[in-house]
Amino acid sequence: MAKRSIRELPRSERRYTFALTPLADAMFQLLIFFMLTSSLTPYSLLTLQSGPGTGAAPGAQETTVEPPGEAAASWTIENGEIVANGQRFGFESLPQLAQALVAADTPRVLLISSARARVQDIVTVLEILAAANVASVQIVSRGTQ
Template sequence: MQPRSASRYRFALTPLADAMFQLLIFFMLTSSLTPYSLLTIRSGPEAGTVASDPSAEPADEPALPGENAQFWTISQGEVTANGTRFPLDQLPALAAALGQNDQAEVILIMESSAQVQDLTSVLEALTSAGVTSVQIAETGGQP
């Protein structure tokens, strides 16, 4: 009898790579990145505006808050304005009262517990109340 020739089975990685690429495509298509892409945040003057005062501050330096500036701290589900905490459902009335002042400026400070939806709700309420000068300040901490 002749001994059987040892045939080696070759392991092919092609089906495994195909399955990994299909999983990658599946997770990329099912992830929800749309809400973040809908949020537009502007910094500085609007496009197309020209400073009428040549002695105005250069564009690369941050603008200092004026006397009508309001500091709002955003945390999860609430806003702190002038030391008073307001839930987000009272935000439209608060923004409407602030919107009556044409010179109103709002500087938003995000706490670590705040979510993107909280920021979006605040920006939406301020925009609908007519407050156009809104800045988001950095806290200097870890995100």
């Protein structure tokens, strides 16, 4: 009996590939996890402090001397409201109030932020005053109540 030689089939080289899809999936899951678990400072808290060089203690009331001839309006910002001249106005009245300031030639506004005022309230008032071309706006904090 003759021995038959068995020919071996040619072996192909193994090619290893690296798929990036599972890695990208894991990275997105980690990104979402860290975004949801991180504790950022709440955007609705805005800490107002006295300016540099004033030497005022936090919470102390400061007085400013206005240049002669320049009147200033004083508005208190509360949660969704403005108190001007002892009257309460909603934010829907802000454009008319700002136009009244311009018409009365009052170039300066002092915004007093109460403890209940939100950052969005302050931003809304600043945007409306900028749109009405009010020349100068100062923001002060009334402090905690």
